[in-house]
């Protein structure tokens with residue numbers, strides 16, 4: 001039987017009837033900066049509505065439209081309810097229900113068989129932030145992979161270049177939180193669109209504007225915040241590095257660099273100044289395709305404003321220059337002397353603020369093969385030392401989200417590959433599984449929600465019982481460890497035990513607060529001032545503006561610019577920004593209006609295309625068929641398809657990743673989503 005959503009022998013679910021309802025508090029652990037506190041209304045043991053609560057002050061009683069609809073995932077037709085094994089050709093979704101016992105026994109025996117024939121490194125665990133909490137990732141799963149000796153995974157599909165830059169410069173020092181934005185006199189939103197992701201930042205930016213702050217937005221699209229900005233720089237994708245270096249050059253050559261700060265708190269300023277020297281406003285503006293005067297005005301305003309705050313987003317990292325761009329942007333407040341005042345400095349991921357080093361993973365990382373997750377297609381089709389024989393996917397949907405989709409799908413189709421997908425819903429990847437295991441959602445179990453925008457950590461509690469036979473990551477990885485003889489009886493193995501164990505392992509005051517049901521705070525509070533309350537976590541507590549190791553590893557050296565990969569044949573830059581529909585690809589199974597490719601009127605006219613045309617977007621890697629939206633809200637030469645769409649959302653079952661090369665960023669080994677260069681024609685003509 002071909003997979004029909006929700007039809008693993010599942011009887012129809014009864015509708016929710018009237019009756020008493022209760023409101024249960026929990027927290028959202030999904031891969032979003034905000035980690036909202038939630039008030040979930042439950043009736044007859046089922047989720048009725050999901051809303052924001054006031055427990056986390058930043059949530060302020062409201063949440064995004066995405067998670068308000070999360071009940072449609074929990075009870076939706078795509079929800080996985082039982083373990084199942086493949087009955088037909090890979091990718092066709094033909095499965096038959098089995099018991100947990102049978103499914104886990106099959107998996108455990110395949111682990112042993114692969115180890116015996118090819119070695120444990122022929123097993124590749126594959127995961128990302130689909131369930132971003134501390135229980136569902138890097139916990140008993142890591143125990144299993146490390147103790148069995150599988151290949152390791154470099155989780156680099158997102159935040160790797162910005163993370164590498166933030167670590168090298170500042171040792172991931174805690175950064176300015178949402179609550180301090182209204183104190184800023186100038187805010188630069190660089191490669192970030194909080195209206196779509198991390199929405200609770202928006203009112204703080206608006207409040208700053210009301211108080212007279214200057215807003216600068218740097219983004220190829222005219223987002224809602226760009227429309228109200230004082231200056232919008234619609235840069236070409238991949239050129240943020242040139243723009244940032246031109247501002248550095250201005251700071252150094254105009255005497256606006258803070259010599260005293262540079263002397264006291266940094267090293268490497270001379271080398272940075274040398275690398276910025278060639279980037280005049282003229283050259284940077286031409287490279288970025290922006291107005292020279294506007295760029296100069298941005299530099300002047302930034303130099304002259306205090307407090308000045310740069311919000312460094314993730315859009316600027318997804319290209320060949322992404323790591324160096326993040327380095328140059330994050331270095332600006334050090335060169336301009338913008339620290340030491342509330343609302344001044346930079347704002348980046350605050351994920352490291354809690355100093356949580358996951359001591360609960362009781363086994364060190366083994367020295368086994370490390371596979372960059374952006375090279376999944378290569379790993380499945382080319383790696384032979386050893387070949388990947390068993391792929392275990394969880395918290396992740398690589399068939400839709402990873403570069404070079406065509407090669408990933410060819411790999412997943414391999415008949416000799418045994419694929420396990422442990423998931424909440426029937427994803428594009430699950431359709432290729434040999435064994436599908438149903439996972440609980442965050443509403444059905446415990447987890448720790450750790451914000452990376454505001455500084456907030458909270459315990460999420462089960463709101464309803466597990467749906468169908470879904471089980472938590474902790475339970476399933478614990479049981480697999482036990483079956484494979486990898487877990488001592490004294491070690492925690494179930495979700496509840498593990499939750500208590502994690503609390504015990506957290507820094508004492510944090511654990512005590514969580515046990516008492518209150519919101520913990522790190523020692524420096526939830527709104528630290530950089531260089532007053534927090535300092536770089538580098539070995540000498542100084543900002544390293546020119547780390548030698550990064551200079552050696554970047555293809556063009558540190559702050560070195562790689563030119564645009566566009567060709568005459570493929571001149572358009574495709575970007576895939578976050579949308580208001582999905583969290584990465586989570587919730588992509590829900591119905592949505594037709595997914596549209598956004599194109600500037602000049603590009604459409606040059607191709608004889610009009611609004612609502614069916615188009616073919618293509619390059620040498622693949623093609624995507626979808627509807628066109630023509631609007632001036634994107635710069636000419638750049639087109640945009642939403643991030644996180646599923647294969648079902650386009651006319652030919654591909655996503656934008658079908659056009660994305662699996663090349664890596666200059667620093668951090670990240671994905672170059674925005675380096676896809678394509679052509680677009682009418683589908684009718686094609």
Ligand code: SF4
Nearest residue numbers: 028032035036064067
């Ligand atoms: S996805 Fe983000 S904005 Fe939405 S509920 Fe979760 S934390 Fe809040």
